[in-house]
Amino acid sequence: MDQFLLAFLLLIAYFMLLLFFRYLEIGKKQSDSNCNNYCPDCNAALNRVRRTKKDQLIHHFTFRMFDAKRYVCNECGWEGLRWDEQFKAR
């Protein structure tokens, strides 16, 4: 098969996978009226921290679809990326 075509098909497959992640709400913020961001492990409120270089790389590699931000939990030490439903108006 043509290498260019193969690369293109892989890109499409990757894009579909990302859409699937969004659809399944994998890594999405858990929120309700009391708290807009819960820890997935202990349900304490999470704190925003600065994004690392790796996080910014992920941000570009996911076509900026997720706008995930890095959070830490003060209770159990959980740390990771969470994304939100809304796209920010720039």
Ligand SMILES: [Zn+2]
């Ligand atoms: Zn926690």
